[in-house]
Amino acid sequence: xxxxxxxxxxxxxxxxxxxxxxxxxxxxxxxxxxxxxxxxxxxxxxxxxxxxxxxxxxxxxxxxxxxxxxxxxxxxxxxxxxxxxxxxxxxxxxxxxxxxxxxxxxxxxxxxxxxxxxxxxxxxxxxxxxxxxxxxxxxxxxxxxxxxxxxxxxxxxxxxxxxxxxxxxxxxxxxxxxxxxxxxxxxxxxxxxxxxxxxxxxxxxxxxxxxxxxxxxxxxxxxxxxxxxxxxxxxxxxxxxxxxxxxxxxxxxxxxxxxxxxxxxxxxxxxxxxxxxxxxxxxxxxxxxxxxxxxxxxxxxxxxxxxxxxxxxxxxxxxxxxxxxxxxxxxxxxxxxxxxxxxxxxxxxxxxxxxxxxxxxxxxxxxxxxxxxxxxxxxxxxxxxxxxxxxx
Amino acid sequence: xxxxxxxxxxxxxxxxxxxxxxxxxxxxxxxxxxxxxxxxxxxxxxxxxxxxx
Numbered sequence: 001x002x003x004x005x006x007x008x009x010x011x012x013x014x015x016x017x018x019x020x021x022x023x024x025x026x027x028x029x030x031x032x033x034x035x036x037x038x039x040x041x042x043x044x045x046x047x048x049x050x051x052x053x054x055x056x057x058x059x060x061x062x063x064x065x066x067x068x069x070x071x072x073x074x075x076x077x078x079x080x081x082x083x084x085x086x087x088x089x090x091x092x093x094x095x096x097x098x099x100x101x102x103x104x105x106x107x108x109x110x111x112x113x114x115x116x117x118x119x120x121x122x123x124x125x126x127x128x129x130x131x132x133x134x135x136x137x138x139x140x141x142x143x144x145x146x147x148x149x150x151x152x153x154x155x156x157x158x159x160x161x162x163x164x165x166x167x168x169x170x171x172x173x174x175x176x177x178x179x180x181x182x183x184x185x186x187x188x189x190x191x192x193x194x195x196x197x198x199x200x201x202x203x204x205x206x207x208x209x210x211x212x213x214x215x216x217x218x219x220x221x222x223x224x225x226x227x228x229x230x231x232x233x234x235x236x237x238x239x240x241x242x243x244x245x246x247x248x249x250x251x252x253x254x255x256x257x258x259x260x261x262x263x264x265x266x267x268x269x270x271x272x273x274x275x276x277x278x279x280x281x282x283x284x285x286x287x288x289x290x291x292x293x294x295x296x297x298x299x300x301x302x303x304x305x306x307x308x309x310x311x312x313x314x315x316x317x318x319x320x321x322x323x324x325x326x327x328x329x330x331x332x333x334x335x336x337x338x339x340x341x342x343x344x345x346x347x348x349x350x351x352x353x354x355x356x357x358x359x360x361x362x363x364x365x366x367x368x369x370x371x372x373x374x375x376x377x378x379x380x381x382x383x384x385x386x387x388x389x390x391x392x
Numbered sequence: 393x394x395x396x397x398x399x400x401x402x403x404x405x406x407x408x409x410x411x412x413x414x415x416x417x418x419x420x421x422x423x424x425x426x427x428x429x430x431x432x433x434x435x436x437x438x439x440x441x442x443x444x445x
Contacts, residue, residue, distance in 0.1 A: 014408045030406040034399050349413025369410055 012351050017372045020352030021165075021318050024366035025197050025217035028271060032219055035274035036267050044266045052254050055262040055269075056080060066273050073280060074195065074210050076202040076228035078238060080256070081214075081264045081272065085192040086112035088211035088227035089159065090119065091258035092188050095237045096157040097122040102147040104158035104185065106135045108166050113159040113190065125155055127176075132311060133167045135160070137175030144183055154183040162200065163193040167310040168318030168362070177206035186233065192216050193318060195226065196279045197366060198286040208233050218279050220272035224264055292373035293317040293365040299377035304390040305329065309360065317366040328358040330387040341383065348379040393442065397435040400428050 001009040012018055013027055028036070039045065048060040056067045071079035082088045089112055097103055099121030105113055106127045117124055127143040129135050140158070147155050158180045160173050177187040186208035194200050195212025196219065202210040214224025229237055240254045255261040264272070293314050300306050305325025310318075323341075331338040338356040345353055353361055365373060381391055407425055411417055417425060 014405060014412060016413055027409070030403055033402045033405065034395075037398050037402070038395065372412070375414070 016346070016349050016351035017368060017376055018352045019350060019363040019365065019368075019376065021168075021362040021364040022216060023352065024317070024364040024368075025193070025219070026213075026215040026222070027219060027367055028221070029219045029275045029278045031274040031278065032221070032271040035270040036221060039267045039270040042266055045269055046265060054254055054256075055265065061270065061273070063269065063273070066276065069276070070226055071228055074200055074202045074212075074226070074228045075204065076207075076210055077231040078234040079226055079228040080238065080259055081269055082211075082225045082227050082259065083263055083268070084215065084223035085190065085211045085213040085225045086116065087223070087259075087263075088209070088225055089113050089116035089188070089190070091227060091237055092209050092211075093117055093120040093122065093157065095258055096120075096186060098156070100151075101157075102151045102153070102155040104140065104143060104147070104155045104160075104180070106159070106161060106164070106171075108133065108135065108161060108164035108169075108171075109159055110161065110165050110190065110192070113161075117159075122156070123151070133164075133169050133309070134311065135164075135171040135176065137172055137179045140176040141179045144179070144185070148183075155185050158185050158187045159190060160187055161190040161193075162205070163191075163316050163318070165193065165318075166362075167320050168193065168314070168316040168364075169311045170315045173205045173207060181206065192225075193316065197283065197289075198316070199283050202228060202230075209237070214268065214272045218272055219275035221268045224268040224272045288370075289317050289366055290314060292368055292370055293319065295370070295373040296363070296365050296377050296380070299380050302381065302392050303327075303384040304392060318362060318364045320360065320362045322360050324359045326384065326389050327387075330389065331358040334387070340387070344383045344386075345379065348382070350376060350379055393435055393439050397432055397439065400432040400435060404428050404432075 003009050045061060049058050055063060057064055067079055071077060093116035097120035101122045102125045103117045103122040104127060105124050107129045114124060125143055125147045127135050127139050144154055160176050161171060162173055163170050173189050180187050188209040188211060189205050189207035191200050191210055192213040196217035208230055210228045212226040214220030215222035237258055238256050241252045241257050244251045297308060297314060297319060300321055303326045307322040309320040309322050327341045334340040336343060338358040341358050342353050342355040384391060407421060408415060
């Protein structure tokens with residue numbers, strides 16, 4: 001089945017349980033798929049764009065209302081949609097950071113946060129995670145003091161991951177923000193793995209900015225995301241254009257330079273909007289997701305030699321495991337080497353593990369049904385038994 | 393009518409996702425699949441009448 005020259009129809013999620021760590025939260029809802037069908041044409045949301053000609057003012061479809069709802073839902077004062085969380089990082093870094101400014105990141109920060117700082121001319125100051133791979137307020141305080149000694153001034157911005165991409169651990173954004181604010185450092189909470197997955201309250205976290213990813217965690221097409229902020233900070237990051245043409249004298253209304261004007265003008269935004277009601281509902285049932293993760297994680301831990309490297313018990317369904325002492329021992333002598341594991345998973349209807357990985361790897365159980373969680377749990381144990389590993 | 397048919401197919405697609413990889417359905421899912429397929433047949437029938445008349 002092809003959907004164009006050389007483009008096979010993608011059926012991963014129809015044929016398999018997909019545990020790819022970055023794909024689980026971005027799977028579309030039925031309503032988002034329907035919106036994709038209806039709004040696939042380029043500038044499809046612009047049919048009723050009227051003055052002042054800005055995306056977040058469009059009333060039909062209800063894009064203006066969606067922006068207000070997004071801000072309210074995150075308990076922030078203002079929100080804009082952006083083409084992915086990274087563009088939110090970029091807008092904030094470009095607003096707050098000047099050449100040579102120190103900026104707080106963490107030893108678990110995503111590379112796009114580093115790139116946003118680099119592009120703005122800033123210098124990275126990483127807060128080290130502790131032995132349990134958690135970033136704490138105490139470590140943040142020490143890193144700020146180190147930066148002050150080294151650069152003669154406090155960092156100008158802090159990027160703190162609510163849940164990091166490496167371990168899926170939950171970090172103390174609230175505690176870190178409290179420390180950062182004592183030094184007048186604004187805090188960006190990177191909610192790429194939390195906004196749309198579990199409840200996020202920006203004010204409760206004391207965040208100056210909350211960034212979320214539509215395609216990672218809000219059941220939306222890529223690239224999509226949200227940047228929300230406080231009434232104080234919106235004047236800075238959502239400032240409007242002041243430039244005019246020296247020849248024509250043209251001005252550009254109330255376009256926002258950090259967003260390059262309008263952002264998501266078609267299918268990405270409509271997919272995000274179509275999923276929004278479902279996303280708002282699903283975060284209220286996050287406990288069910290942890291219960292499904294527990295079914296799978298406990299089955300993995302029943303295989304002798306397997307370790308969970310993420311904090312345990314799990315507080316998020318993205319989980320990092322070490323199977324050096326179990327599946328990797330099989331790979332040492334198996335004729336398919338490490339590919340026996342990913343191959344066996346696919347044969348049993350499971351997709352999303354890096355082919356060949358048998359040592360340290362990640363999976364995400366988000367969005368699966370309990371029946372699917374039990375299937376996945378059974379598959380791991382079955383593969384282990386078939387290859388002579390001990391089960392307790 | 394085209395959208396209605398595609399949306400019925402979309403709901404069937406989601407059902408396939410929810411039941412992957414075995415696609416074994418419980419009674420509720422089977423009933424939903426039947427309802428969607430009957431809708432789809434009606435919608436395709438209407439399309440035939442409208443487009444080929």
